[in-house]
Amino acid sequence: MSIDLSQFIPSFLEESFEGLELMESSLLTLEAGDNETIHSIFRAAHSIKGGAGTFGFIKVTDFTHLVETLLDEMRDGRRKIVQSDVEILLDSVDCIRLLIETARDGEDCQDEKIANTSALLAETLGEKQPDIVTTSSVDNSQSNEVLNESSNLNQWGISFLPKHQLVQTGNDPLLLFNALADFGELIVQADTDELPPLTEMNSEELYLSWQLQLSSDCTEQDIIEVFEWVEDECELIITEKKEIDESRVVTEKIEPSADTKLSNPNINDSQTTNSVPETTPVVTQKTTANISTADKNNADKAPSKKADVGSIRVGVDKVDSLINLVGELVITQSMLSELGNDFDVSKVERLKSGLEQLLQNTKELQESVMRIRMLPISFAFNRFPRLIHDLSKKTGKSIELIIKGEQTELDKTVMEQIGDPLVHLVRNAADHGIESGEVRLANGKPEQGTITLNAYHQGGNIVIEINDDGGGINRQAVLNKAIEKGIVEPNASLSDSQVFDLLFEPGFSTAKEVSDISGRGVGMDVVKRNIQALGGRIQVDSEEGKGSTFKVHLPLTLAILDGQLVRVGSQVYIIPLISIVESLQVQKKSINRVSGDMILYRLREDNVPVLPVYQLFNLEAINKELINALLVVVEADGQKVGLMVDDLLAQQQVVIKSLKDNYQQVDGISGATILGDGSVAMILDIPGMINIALTQAKNAQKFLEQETA
Amino acid sequence: MDIQALVGEIPEQGEYNLEGIDFITSGEQYLTFMLGNEQYAVDILCVEEIRSWELPTIIPNAPDYVKGVINMRGIIVPIIDLRQKFNITKAIYNETTVVIVLTIETEEHHRTIGFVVDAVSDVLNAEKNEVKPAPAFGGCIGQKFITGLVNVGEKVVTLLNVEALQEIEPHKIN
Numbered sequence: 001m002s003i004d005l006s007q008f009i010p011s012f013l014e015e016s017f018e019g020l021e022l023m024e025s026s027l028l029t030l031e032a033g034d035n036e037t038i039h040s041i042f043r044a045a046h047s048i049k050g051g052a053g054t055f056g057f058i059k060v061t062d063f064t065h066l067v068e069t070l071l072d073e074m075r076d077g078r079r080k081i082v083q084s085d086v087e088i089l090l091d092s093v094d095c096i097r098l099l100i101e102t103a104r105d106g107e108d109c110q111d112e113k114i115a116n117t118s119a120l121l122a123e124t125l126g127e128k129q130p131d132i133v134t135t136s137s138v139d140n141s142q143s144n145e146v147l148n149e150s151s152n153l154n155q156w157g158i159s160f161l162p163k164h165q166l167v168q169t170g171n172d173p174l175l176l177f178n179a180l181a182d183f184g185e186l187i188v189q190a191d192t193d194e195l196p197p198l199t200e201m202n203s204e205e206l207y208l209s210w211q212l213q214l215s216s217d218c219t220e221q222d223i224i225e226v227f228e229w230v231e232d233e234c235e236l237i238i239t240e241k242k243e244i245d246e247s248r249v250v251t252e253k254i255e256p257s258a259d260t261k262l263s264n265p266n267i268n269d270s271q272t273t274n275s276v277p278e279t280t281p282v283v284t285q286k287t288t289a290n291i292s293t294a295d296k297n298n299a300d301k302a303p304s305k306k307a308d309v310g311s312i313r314v315g316v317d318k319v320d321s322l323i324n325l326v327g328e329l330v331i332t333q334s335m336l337s338e339l340g341n342d343f344d345v346s347k348v349e350r351l352k353s354g355l356e357q358l359l360q361n362t363k364e365l366q367e368s369v370m371r372i373r374m375l376p377i378s379f380a381f382n383r384f385p386r387l388i389h390d391l392s393k394k395t396g397k398s399i400e401l402i403i404k405g406e407q408t409e410l411d412k413t414v415m416e417q418i419g420d421p422l423v424h425l426v427r428n429a430a431d432h433g434i435e436s437g438e439v440r441l442a443n444g445k446p447e448q449g450t451i452t453l454n455a456y457h458q459g460g461n462i463v464i465e466i467n468d469d470g471g472g473i474n475r476q477a478v479l480n481k482a483i484e485k486g487i488v489e490p491n492a493s494l495s496d497s498q499v500f501d502l503l504f505e506p507g508f509s510t511a512k513e514v515s516d517i518s519g520r521g522v523g524m525d526v527v528k529r530n531i532q533a534l535g536g537r538i539q540v541d542s543e544e545g546k547g548s549t550f551k552v553h554l555p556l557t558l559a560i561l562d563g564q565l566v567r568v569g570s571q572v573y574i575i576p577l578i579s580i581v582e583s584l585q586v587q588k589k590s591i592n593r594v595s596g597d598m599i600l601y602r603l604r605e606d607n608v609p610v611l612p613v614y615q616l617f618n619l620e621a622i623n624k625e626l627i628n629a630l631l632v633v634v635e636a637d638g639q640k641v642g643l644m645v646d647d648l649l650a651q652q653q654v655v656i657k658s659l660k661d662n663y664q665q666v667d668g669i670s671g672a673t674i675l676g677d678g679s680v681a682m683i684l685d686i687p688g689m690i691n692i693a694l695t696q697a698k699n700a701q702k703f704l705e706q707e708t709a
Numbered sequence: 710m711d712i713q714a715l716v717g718e719i720p721e722q723g724e725y726n727l728e729g730i731d732f733i734t735s736g737e738q739y740l741t742f743m744l745g746n747e748q749y750a751v752d753i754l755c756v757e758e759i760r761s762w763e764l765p766t767i768i769p770n771a772p773d774y775v776k777g778v779i780n781m782r783g784i785i786v787p788i789i790d791l792r793q794k795f796n797i798t799k800a801i802y803n804e805t806t807v808v809i810v811l812t813i814e815t816e817e818h819h820r821t822i823g824f825v826v827d828a829v830s831d832v833l834n835a836e837k838n839e840v841k842p843a844p845a846f847g848g849c850i851g852q853k854f855i856t857g858l859v860n861v862g863e864k865v866v867t868l869l870n871v872e873a874l875q876e877i878e879p880h881k882i883n
Contacts, residue, residue, distance in 0.1 A: 571767055617769030659768075662821050663778070663787040664877060666768055674780045680766040692770075 005055060009104070012051045014311065016100050019044035021382055024093050027086055028385045038081070041089075042071045048096065057103040060096060063114065066121040067092045073125075088124060090386070091117045154240055156223060158212040161235040164205040171230050173210065179226045184216025312412060314372050322368045329361045366653075370560065371409070377455045377464070378406035380419050384426055384453060391430040398437060398448040399430055405455040410462050414534055414554055418464070421527040425466045425550050426451065428524075433470035433548055443545065445469065457556075461536075461578055464552040473542040475499050500540035501638040504528040532687070535561070535576070535670075537636070553578065561656055563673075563683065565649035566632060568613045569622050573645075574654055574673060574683045581633040581640060583648055586626055597700075601631060601642050608633055611693050612644040616668060622646065636686040641693070643684075656683065668692050739833040739859075741866055742809060742826040744791055745798035748866045749826075750833055750859070755871045757810040757821060759829055762802050775877065776825065779808075786810060789877075790825040796849045798827070811871050822875050833866060835859045840868060 023044045026037045045068045052060035067089065073079040095114045102108065158180075162173065180186050189211040196207065214223070220238055227236055336354045339347055381403050388401040410418075434440075434449035441447055454465040475496065482488040482502045506525040531538050535555045542548035555561065555578060563574035564583070590602040591610075599610040610631065614621035623629060623646055631642040654673035659666055670685035739750035758781075765777030765788045774793035778785050788808060792800045808823040840857035856868045 617767075619767065619769070657783075657785050659778070659785060661819075662785060663768070666771070668769055672766075672778060672785045674783065674785075678780055680778050680780045680785055682766065682769070 009055055010311065012055060013100065013104055014313075016048045016051060017097070019048050020093050020097050020100075024090065024386055025382060027090055027093070028389055030081060030086055035075075038071065038075050042068065042075050045071055048100075052100070052103075057100070060099045060103055063092070063099055063118055064096055066118055066125070067096070070121060070125055085124060088117065088120055090389075092121060154215070154217060156212075156214040156216065156218075156220075157237075157239040158214060158223065159209070159235070159237040160212060160227070161209040161237075162206055162230065163233045164207065166230060166233045167206045168204055169233065171233070173206075173208075176226055176230070177210075177212070180212065180214055180223070183218040183222060184214060187213035189213075312372065312375070318368065318372055322365075322372070325361060325365045325368055329358075329365060332357045332361055370411075370556075373412050374409035374556070375412050375415055376407045377410050377415065377462070378403075380410075380415050380422060381406055381453055381455070383419070383423070387423065387426060388430060388451065391427065395431060396436070397430070397434055399434055400448050400450045402450060402452045403454075404452065408455040408457060408462060409556075410455075410554070411556055411559075414556070417530065417534055418552070418554060421530045421552070422464065422466070424523060424527050425552075426453070429466055429468040429470065429548070429550075433468035433472075435471050439471075458553075461553050462556055464554065465549055466552075467547065467549040469547040472544040472546055472548050473500060473503070473540070474544060475542075478502055496542075497540070497638050500542060503540065504538070535578070537578075539638075559656060560653050561673075561683065562651070563654050564632070564651050565675075565681070566630075566643075566645040567647040567649055568617075568645050569619045571619060572649065572675065572679075572681045573613070574681050575632055575634060575643070576670075576683065576686070577651065579634045579636055579686045581635050583630060583632045586629060586631055588627055591626060599626060603633060603640075603642075606640060608640050608642045609693075610642045610644055611689065613689075614644075616689055616692050616696070634686045636690055639690060641686075641690055643689070654681075654683070737835055737837070739835060739866070739868060740809070741830045741833050742807075743828045743830055744795065744826055747797065748830065748861075748864060749791075750866050750868050751809070751811060751871050751874075752868075753832060755811045755813055757812045760808045760810060760823065762806040762808055762825065772878070779823065781810065781821070781823075784821060786821050786823050787877075788823045788825060789874075791874075792825065792827065795854075800825070811875070813872055813875055815872075820875050824874065833859065833861065835868075843867070 023041050026041045026044075030037050030041070045064055049061055049064040049068055052058075052064065070079070070085065070089065074081055074085070079085070091113070095111075095117045098111055099114065160173070160176075166173070177186065177188055191209045191211065192207070194207045194209070195201070201207070220240065223238055224236075227234070332354065336351075336358065339351055339354060343351075384403070385401055388399050391397075392399040429451050430449075434451070435443070435445075437447045440449065450469050452465070452467040454467070456463055478499055479488065479494070479502075482499075482505070483490050485505075487502060487505055488494065504524045504527070528538055531552055531554070537553050539551040539553070540548065541551070555576075561574075562577040564577055564580060566573050566575060584603075586601070592600045592602060592607070594600055600607040601610050602608075610626060612621075612624070612626075612629075613619070614624070626644055629644045629646060630648055632645055632648070633640055633642050635641075654675075656671045657673055659669065659672055666682075668685055668688040668691075669682045670688070671683045672680050673683060675681050738753040740753045740756050741748050741750040743749075760781075763779060765779045767777045768775055768787070771777075774790050776788040776790050778787050780786075790800050792798050802825075805828040806825060807829055808825055809829065810821060810823045812819070812821045814820075839859055841859070843852070843855045843858050845852060850867070854870055854873045856870045859866045859868060
């Protein structure tokens with residue numbers, strides 16, 4: 001009875017949010033007469049209501065009760081499933097989520113939306129079913145309760161006079177009082193009159209009796225239930241005092257003993273008898289314990305701070321495979337240590353195979369551990385059906401959403417941070433990409449537009465595609481806009497991808513011309529920045545009149561990076577594999593020098609500028625000639641460059657460590673890692689390196705201009 | 710045995726014979742080291758460890774005195790050559806060249822940086838009143854780095870401010 005419920009609140013919250021998601025997605029697919037779906041929605045609502053009740057989130061309980069009533073009618077077939085009701089239910093889901101969140105944070109939710117929705121719910125319940133007007137009026141009063149938080153507390157006076165042998169049967173009065181305290185504010189007063197002198201006391205008997213004051217909205221039955229187990233072993237008198245106003249409750253808190261006198265004549269006697277023998281060594285004590293709800297509130301608030309830590313639900317199979325691997329690792333370890341006990345040259349072969357096995361185990365263990373952080377991308381995709389539903393209602397366009405590859409797994413941290421950029425992209429696609437129905441018909445397309453979300457693995461990365469079959473991006477309009485803004489020189493020749501990249505320029509397309517170029521670019525710079533902060537990149541493909549595709553490439557995890565080790569002079573650097581396009585041996589005939597100093601390398605159709613890493617980083621070079629070097633072609637921000645390095649070494653996964661902790665951010669370097677031999681290697685930041693190169697080139701030009709002037 | 714008699718035998722504080730043990734003191738303790746022929750010292754509580762010199766990994770475009778970073782038990786620790794930072798002597802790396810790793814923990818950050826010095830010499834005890842302010846006449850070390858001077862026999866030891874030492878000006882790309 002005295003279990004600390006607050007420890008279960010995090011699981012309740014988790015389950016509730018899952019339940020809400022289920023409700024939302026089921027509501028979107030709800031069709032009339034679909035019993036299974038409506039049952040599952042009802043079940044979800046029901047468990048939220050039950051859970052909220054257990055933890056005392058009264059507002060959540062009351063609100064969910066309305067929703068449940070409506071769902072119940074739908075379930076029984078008493079009410080037809082119509083779109084308007086589904087809309088209300090969808091709004092209710094939002095409200096419940098809001099209520100749970102505020103309850104979690106220990107705040108008081110005053111959102112108008114909740115009042116409106118609950119009024120709407122009550123109205124719906126009332127108007128269409130005249131025969132349940134009574135229930136709806138109850139609902140009304142309940143929803144009012146939610147809003148005003150005016151509760152009618154009853155004042156209960158309980159005299160609990162246990163027989164002396166109560167504790168011998170294993171009952172503890174403290175547990176009973178804790179159970180009572182769960183109903184509301186409890187004032188406990190122990191009566192120690194019957195305490196015999198110490199010499200006569202039997203340590204196994206109970207000599208105390210209690211006077212309790214309980215202010216709660218519970219019924220008499222509830223209280224009797226608490227004392228159910230001790231019924232036969234005590235004298236229990238329960239008196240009710242109706243409708244105590246707040247001020248009264250306060251005075252009672254201050255002077256509890258005075259009040260007990262009024263409520264119970266028994267105690268009057270005992271007190272008067274008490275006051276006489278005051279000189280006896282056994283001094284009568286009135287212990288007043290105030291088990292108020294105050295510390296319950298504290299307990300409620302405590303986990304809300306912890307809630308930020310977050311938790312992961314891991315499939316049992318993943319944990320099992322982890323345990324298996326650890327088992328294997330232990331076996332390998334014991335084998336190796338046995339081998340080391342009396343080692344001689346003849347055992348080298350066995351040592352080698354043992355080490356091989358260790359390598360294998362470690363690798364698999366690492367992968368398994370990383371897999372624990374991996375969640376299917378459906379967690380991020382789940383919110384889109386609702387988003388599209390709302391958007392198509394708002395814009396009046398009919399849009400179908402197709403989701404593919406929901407089971408593709410992604411690191412939890414990446415997932416949390418990619419959600420908002422994806423929402424932005426999808427909203428853009430629905431808002432600006434898809435044309436209105438008439439335009440689509442006129443262009444010979446089906447009236448209903450389609451947005452496709454797709455996720456798949458490619459190499460060590462995950463690719464998320466957002467595709468729409470809308471009007472596409474008007475290349476010329478984008479270009480004109482960029483020229484007008486001074487981002488691009490008027491006569492510059494740009495490739496398609498370079499033009500589309502302009503959409504991600506900060507402040508691009510905030511003007512009226514937005515509609516001309518289908519409005520892309522609002523906040524797109526933020527989208528791009530977020531994706532880059534995750535170590536990913538975004539790519540745009542578009543064909544006018546046919547639609548556009550945004551491809552987001554992301555690393556699977558933030559803690560570990562797939563890297564290509566390269567050597568420059570005496571230093572080893574790591575190039576993230578995600579940014580490498582290809583690595584090649586330099587062919588003499590493909591090297592072109594232009595404008596004096598700049599080296600371009602002809603890579604099929606492209607001319608790729610060559611950046612010697614030793615120059616960028618001011619290193620002592622062993623080899624300065626391009627012809628003896630290797631070229632790693634990397635891409636960042638749609639710009640391809642060739643990094644000139646001396647040697648390609650292994651490809652491996654590296655653990656990223658920050659340089660900022662003990663040093664500072666270094667241009668061109670995204671972090672450091674520790675290699676197998678214990679030495680430190682820097683991880684290259686490709687966009688940063690391109691920036692260094694540009695700055696260096698500008699400085700050199702300035703220097704030249706000064707020279708000539 | 711008479712307890713009272715035993716109590717009488719317990720020496721009072723300070724009565725112990727502490728010959729050769731000079732670490733019990735009310736003053737501060739400093740680790741002294743050499744830069745060229747001059748002696749310097751830092752607060753001993755900041756000293757994480759003393760390492761022999763090893764070639765670090767270069768940080769691109771860093772100032773000359775930042776030699777690079779090393780791996781100290783999984784932590785990436787930058788290495789600064791104090792001789793170059795203060796322009797005191799030529800930076801020569803030989804057997805006695807050591808790296809003093811200093812850690813400072815403030816509310817905002819926890820910083821660990823290694824400093825290359827010519828040699829580590831001794832632990833110095835100095836009472837508060839023994840620390841004299843440094844005269845502000847020239848020298849190649851900025852005033853902000855110096856907390857004071859302590860006389861040791863005929864020689865003088867310069868106490869350095871670790872927090873100021875750990876500040877690194879941002880890089881500039883040339």
